Amino acid sequence: MKKWTRLISVTAAAAMMASLVAPASVFADDVFVIGGIGPLTGGAAAYGTAVENGAKVAVEEINAAGGINGAQIDFRMEDDVHNQETSVNAYNTLKDQGMQVLLGTVTSAPCIAVLAEAINDNMFLLTPSGTAVEAIAGDNAFRVCFSDPNQGTKSAEYIGDHQLATKIGIIYKGDDPYSVGITENFTAEAPNHGLEIVSSEAFLGDSTDFGTQLNAAKNAGAEMIFLPIYYEPASLILKQAADMDYHPSYFGCDGLDGLLAIENFDTSLAEGVMLLTPFTPNAEDELTQKFVAAYKEANDGLVPIQFAADAYDGIYAIKAAMEDAGVTPDMSVSDICEALKVSMQNITLEGLTGTITWGADGEPNKEPKAVVITDGEYVPM
Amino acid sequence: MSFITYLKDGISLGAVYAIIALGYTMVYGIAKMLNFAHGDVIMVGAYVALMMLTKTGAPPIAAVLVSMAACTLLGITIEMVAYRPLRKASSSLAVLITAIGVSYLLQNLALLIFGAGGKTFVNVVSFPSVSLADGQLNISGTTIVTILVSVIIMVSLTLFVNKTKPGHAMLAVSEDRDAAQLMGVNVNATISLTFAIGSGLAAVAGVLLCSAYPIVSPYTGAMPGIKAFTAAVFGGIGSIPGAMLGGILLGVIEVLGKAYISTQVADAIVFGVLIVVLLVKPSGLFGKNIQEKV
Numbered sequence: 001m002k003k004w005t006r007l008i009s010v011t012a013a014a015a016m017m018a019s020l021v022a023p024a025s026v027f028a029d030d031v032f033v034i035g036g037i038g039p040l041t042g043g044a045a046a047y048g049t050a051v052e053n054g055a056k057v058a059v060e061e062i063n064a065a066g067g068i069n070g071a072q073i074d075f076r077m078e079d080d081v082h083n084q085e086t087s088v089n090a091y092n093t094l095k096d097q098g099m100q101v102l103l104g105t106v107t108s109a110p111c112i113a114v115l116a117e118a119i120n121d122n123m124f125l126l127t128p129s130g131t132a133v134e135a136i137a138g139d140n141a142f143r144v145c146f147s148d149p150n151q152g153t154k155s156a157e158y159i160g161d162h163q164l165a166t167k168i169g170i171i172y173k174g175d176d177p178y179s180v181g182i183t184e185n186f187t188a189e190a191p192n193h194g195l196e197i198v199s200s201e202a203f204l205g206d207s208t209d210f211g212t213q214l215n216a217a218k219n220a221g222a223e224m225i226f227l228p229i230y231y232e233p234a235s236l237i238l239k240q241a242a243d244m245d246y247h248p249s250y251f252g253c254d255g256l257d258g259l260l261a262i263e264n265f266d267t268s269l270a271e272g273v274m275l276l277t278p279f280t281p282n283a284e285d286e287l288t289q290k291f292v293a294a295y296k297e298a299n300d301g302l303v304p305i306q307f308a309a310d311a312y313d314g315i316y317a318i319k320a321a322m323e324d325a326g327v328t329p330d331m332s333v334s335d336i337c338e339a340l341k342v343s344m345q346n347i348t349l350e351g352l353t354g355t356i357t358w359g360a361d362g363e364p365n366k367e368p369k370a371v372v373i374t375d376g377e378y379v380p381m
Numbered sequence: 382m383s384f385i386t387y388l389k390d391g392i393s394l395g396a397v398y399a400i401i402a403l404g405y406t407m408v409y410g411i412a413k414m415l416n417f418a419h420g421d422v423i424m425v426g427a428y429v430a431l432m433m434l435t436k437t438g439a440p441p442i443a444a445v446l447v448s449m450a451a452c453t454l455l456g457i458t459i460e461m462v463a464y465r466p467l468r469k470a471s472s473s474l475a476v477l478i479t480a481i482g483v484s485y486l487l488q489n490l491a492l493l494i495f496g497a498g499g500k501t502f503v504n505v506v507s508f509p510s511v512s513l514a515d516g517q518l519n520i521s522g523t524t525i526v527t528i529l530v531s532v533i534i535m536v537s538l539t540l541f542v543n544k545t546k547p548g549h550a551m552l553a554v555s556e557d558r559d560a561a562q563l564m565g566v567n568v569n570a571t572i573s574l575t576f577a578i579g580s581g582l583a584a585v586a587g588v589l590l591c592s593a594y595p596i597v598s599p600y601t602g603a604m605p606g607i608k609a610f611t612a613a614v615f616g617g618i619g620s621i622p623g624a625m626l627g628g629i630l631l632g633v634i635e636v637l638g639k640a641y642i643s644t645q646v647a648d649a650i651v652f653g654v655l656i657v658v659l660l661v662k663p664s665g666l667f668g669k670n671i672q673e674k675v
Contacts, residue, residue, distance in 0.1 A: 174645050201644045206604055208594035211390040212639040219383055232499045236596055243521055262596075264435060264501040 031074045032067075032329050034059075034318065035099035036311075037090045037114065038106030040079035047307045051106045051128055052077045054308030057294045058315035068322045071329045075315075080105060084113035091117050100329070100336055101126070103314050106307065108132035115141055122334040124341070126318060128310035131254075133181075140337050142344055142362040144310045144317065144353065145278060148178050151253040152185030152228065154368035155276050159251055160193020162370075162381070164274070165224035167198045169217030169248070171210065171237060173229050174202030182228035182253055198222050203233070210237045211244070218246045227252040231259040238269040250274065251370075254306075260376060267376040274372045274381065278353035279309035283380045291352055306353075313351035317358075320347040385518055387640045388633060393524040395632020396531040397593060400586040401609030402616070402624035403534060404579035410619035411555045411575045414473070417480040418459060419583055420606015421487035426452045426584030427502065427591040427601060428495060434503045441505035449584040456580025457573050459483055465569065484603075491599035499598035502591035527589045534582060535625045542621070547574055555619070608635075608651070615655055617668025626666060 036055055038048030059075045067073060076097060078090035087110030094102070101124040105111040111130035115138055118125045125141040131148045135141070146154055159165060168190065173179040183200070190197055198220035201213035214237065217225055225241075225248045227234050234256055241248070249272060256275045260267055281292045281303050291312060295304040324346050325339035349356045354366035371378040401423060408416045429451045433444035463483050467476045508522030542548040550571045553561035562568050590605060591597050608631060616627025631651060638650035658666065 201639075203644060204648065206598075206600055208596065208601075209390070209394055209636075212387065212636055213644060215383065215386060215390075215640070232596060232598070235499075235501060236594060239595055244519060262499065262501055264431075264503060266501070 030071050030329060032071050032322070033074045033076065033094075033098045033100050034315070035091075035094035035097075035102045035104065036075060036077040037080050037087055037094070037102065037104035037110070038077070039082040040077070042081040042083075044082040044107055046305070047129065048077075048079065048082075048106050050305050050307035051104075051311040053295060053299050053302075054128075054304060054311035055103060055315050057291060057298060057308075058312045060298075061294070062315070062319055068319050069326065069328060073315075075103075080107075080110050082107050082110060084110050086110075087114050088117055095121070095123075099123070100331075100333055101318055101340065103128060103311065103318065105130060108135050111135040112137075122337045124318075124333075124337040126314050128314040129307050136362040139341060139360070139362075142317075142358055142364075144314045144351075144356070144364060145306075146368075147363060149181035149185045150363065151276055152182035152187075153189045155182070155226065155228075155251060155253060156186050156189035156193050156195060158276060158368045158370055159224070159226075160190075160195050164251065165249060166194060167196050167221055167223045168226050169199040169220060169222030169224070170197060170201070170226045171213045171217070171229070172200070172202055172227075173204070173233070175204050176229075178255065179228050186226060186228065207233070208236055210240050213237075214241050214244060214246060217248065218244070222248055224249045224251055226250075227256060230255040231257070231262065234259060235262050235265055235269070238273070239266075242269055252276070257306075260373065267373075270373045270376075272372060272374075274370050276368055276370050277306055277378070278366075278369055279304075279306040280369075280371050280378045280380050282378060287350070288352055309352040313349060313353050313356065316351060317344070317347065317349050317356070320349055383640075387636050389518065389520060389524070391633030391636035392629055393521075393527060393593065393632070394636060395612075395629035396524075396527045397586060397590045397628075398605065398609045398612045398632050399531045399625045399628025400527075400534060400582060400589065401605055402612040402628045403531075403538060403621065404582045404586070405610050405613040406616070406618055406621060406624040407538070407575055407582075408579045409613070411551050412464075412572045413555075413558075414464065414476050415480060415610070416464075416576075416579070417477070417606070417610075418483040418487060419579065420602035420604075420609070421484050421491075422452050422455060422459075422580050422583040422602070423587040423590065423606065424491060424597065424599065424602035425455060425487060426587030427597045428491065429584070430505065430588045431500060431502055431591070431597055434505065441507070444505060445585070445588055448588060449581045452580040452584035452587075453577045456576040456583070459580075460573055460576040465572075488599050488603070495599065497599065499596040502595040502597050504592045504595060505588055506592050521593075523589070523592045527593060530585065530589060531625065531628075534585070535621060538578075539621050547571070551575060611652065611655055614665055615658060617665030620665070620667040620669070623665060623667030 038051045039045050040048045055075055059073045063072050078094055080087035080090045087105055091114045103126055105114050106129050108130045111127050112134050119138040127135055127143045129145050131145055133147050136143050170183055172183040199216045199222055201216050227250055252275045259270050321340045321343040324343035327336050327339050344358045356364045356366040358364055370381045372381050404419050426448045430444045430448040433439045433447050463479050464476055467479055506523045506526045508526050510521045512519050542551055550566045553566050554568055554571045558568055612627035612631040613624045616623030634654055635647055635651050639647040
């Protein structure tokens with residue numbers, strides 16, 4: 001027993017020595033090491049690879065234009081398979097490679113786990129796409145996308161400002177924190193934008209019958225139905241409303257993204273459905289077109305999704321904050337973080353997903369953008 | 382008028398529960414076991430019909446028949462492989478747990494084959510909808526067909542059990558399995574036949590369920606299965622008209638509860654009513670109060 005303890009302590013001591021020595025050898029004075037973590041394999045791989053590819057487009061542009069404060073960017077992405085433990089391991093691997101700031105993680109649950117480590121190290125963390133409130137619960141953490149509940153506030157703002165409807169019915173999933181969170185914020189914000197919520201009905205579990213909820217909305221005279229839910233139940237709601245000859249307009253959040261991909265779904269039912277999404281490759285502005293072209297060229301013609309745009313904006317946000325703070329690559333991780341925390345609140349980023357500023361809570365402030373489904377395609381509104 | 386609309390929705394939902402409950406109640410009445418995999422046979426039936434319709438372009442009636450054949454075969458296989466070896470087991474819990482195992486097996490196989498995402502179901506019912514009271518009450522063709530089919534199935538099952546020889550064998554097995562065997566009834570064949578009929582009905586229920594609520598996923602059968610089981614207990618498990626009435630009542634209570642009380646607690650209301658009924662009438666609405674002989 002004693003022998004084992006000694007062996008372990010010797011190994012541990014050796015490992016500690018190694019970890020003291022190793023980073024020093026990879027630190028280079030003229031390079032910023034930006035780490036990225038996300039699922040590159042497994043079920044959520046589409047999100048992680050989009051973030052990696054989107055970030056790389058930004059990094060190449062910046063390096064070609066002379067880098068940040070004269071230093072080039074070395075972007076390194078690690079796979080976390082959308083798993084919390086793997087994500088923390090990836091974080092440690094990147095730290096050993098000299099990571100100075102983290103763009104990640106891509107998905108919410110791993111981000112919450114990695115955040116705890118990042119807070120300990122005082123490492124600056126900017127998640128492009130982690131939407132859970134807890135994913136940035138630290139003063140070193142920021143995000144590019146809207147949080148889940150904020151989508152409710154922004155939806156109310158968008159519907160009100162663009163005068164899409166005044167009488168709104170809500171159908172939400174009562175046992176899903178995502179849906180309930182959006183609904184609560186939407187309900188709180190609606191009166192500020194002249195919206196009247198005439199019915200608000202829940203469903204639970206894998207419910208497939210929405211007749212009652214739709215009748216309640218119809219009888220209350222709802223002109224628009226707000227759907228803070230995922231696309232599968234939404235497809236049933238669209239069908240059942242059409243069957244009962246009720247034709248309101250529909251507005252949803254990022255959960256509706258995927259509606260057009262359901263097998264056998266009659267996409268004509270989704271015609272006119274609006275959803276809040278930060279990015280659409282069909283937008284005609286110059287920045288989007290340039291990004292889409294560069295992304296396609298680097299990835300065999302693949303069309304970027306919103307995660308790629310979030311990552312692109314994330315890299316440019318880091319650049320802007322670093323320039324604002326005058327950060328140099330020889331500074332320590334903690335010093336860089338302290339400087340960026342302040343600078344993030346100073347910068348204004350003209351990004352793909354809008355003109356963004358950040359608050360001390362790490363949440364982005366930007367105009368919500370929406371698309372409308374027209375002829376089976378997302379068209380910017 | 383909105384009350385009548387809700388009532389119609391409830392009856393339409395209840396008719397689907399009723400068809401599923403008929404399968405539960407037959408198997409329980411005759412084999413004295415709860416086949417918790419019944420709901421998942423519904424899901425298999427729906428997938429088979431959908432594949433026939435979309436991949437082979439078969440006409441709806443052929444798709445339904447193939448789906449029924451596939452589910453009948455599946456039901457007999459499940460009974461032979463999973464339940465029959467356990468029929469003599471000391472505890473009746475063994476077969477109950479096996480049924481839960483089969484239920485998960487079917488769900489996971491469907492996940493593997495068809496993936497987790499839902500697929501939109503193609504409506505097989507081409508029956509015109511009926512508009513009443515100046516278009517205020519619109520009854521869809523699917524609703525009409527579902528109600529008609531459930532009544533037809535109930536009547537023909539009752540006739541089958543009471544008027545035919547295999548039906549009498551079923552009654553005999555249900556009354557006393559050992560005595561029936563002594564009288565020359567082939568118990569294994571009778572129970573297989575029960576599973577065959579029950580699973581064939583599950584295929585019909587699957588097609589009608591997914592025609593009314595057009596999405597099919599590996600978990601499509603799970604919740605309707607539990608609701609239909611409740612309906613069977615509600616009506617008195619083992620009773621064919623009881624399953625029918627239980628299903629319809631359950632559907633109506635669910636929809637009215639959602640409409641007039643709360644969408645959040647609709648399921649709690651349904652099961653609350655079940656508890657009250659069972660307190661007043663422990664064997665269910667149509668159940669016979671049979672004394673267990675010791």
